[in-house]
């Protein structure tokens with residue numbers, strides 16, 4: 083579905099991704115793992131063209147994304163939830179969701195607000211509360227809900243378990259599994275191996291902007307030296 087092929091991305095002169103390649107297959111949850119600063123967020127931004135790879139290709143359903151403006155990438159059906167949760171703090175939960183509304187898309191689940199409230203019951207209870215009245219975990223759920231209102235085919239979640247209470251982390255894992263069961267394809271970036279293992283079908287590990295591992299969690303467990311070398315666990 084998404085093919086990232088040999089991309090090189092930079093911030094100014096700093097060469098961050100040094101020929102990164104990976105694939106996201108339709109219907110799977112893929113975890114992009116790696117330590118702080120490994121390049122996970124940059125890889126997601128390079129898919130969205132918020133950072134434009136200077137070399138290489140990013141193709142989504144056969145369509146080349148490199149060079150497109152980010153809003154056009156979003157229109158191809160990729161929903162992106164960045165690490166910093168940006169909600170509209172003076173708008174209500176319902177209004178925040180409406181901001182994300184896009185027409186239904188072939189092949190993607192078409193979300194209604196009520197269906198999202200089934201998935202995020204906390205938000206249902208707080209539908210008329212303003213964004214700033216929500217907890218960090220609720221804000222995180224709201225950014226995901228708002229992105230789903232765009233009816234994406236592929237959802238990119240940058241560190242969904244970061245900075246939220248342990249009980250909410252569990253809810254987040256259940257949410258991602260529900261989204262998968264609705265037919266969504268998901269890529270998450272994570273430092274939390276436990277969380278990634280609970281939700282993802284496959285893992286990619288990056289370090290220094292290069293891929294060091296691509297395989298199942300069973301394979302990863304069979305090679306603790308890989309985990310020890312590239313993950314902080």
Ligand SMILES: Nc1ncnc2c1ncn2[C@@H]1O[C@H](COP(=O)(O)OP(=O)(O)OP(=O)(O)O)[C@@H](O)[C@H]1O
Nearest residue numbers: 093096098116117118119120121122123124125273
């Ligand atoms: N806007 C920027 N300008 C310059 N360097 C940056 C910028 N953003 C990130 N970097 C650098 O790029 C490298 C990769 O960062 P990136 O955020 O992609 O890592 P990450 O794996 O997502 O880690 P984190 O968990 O910290 O987000 C790091 O060395 C970081 O310092």
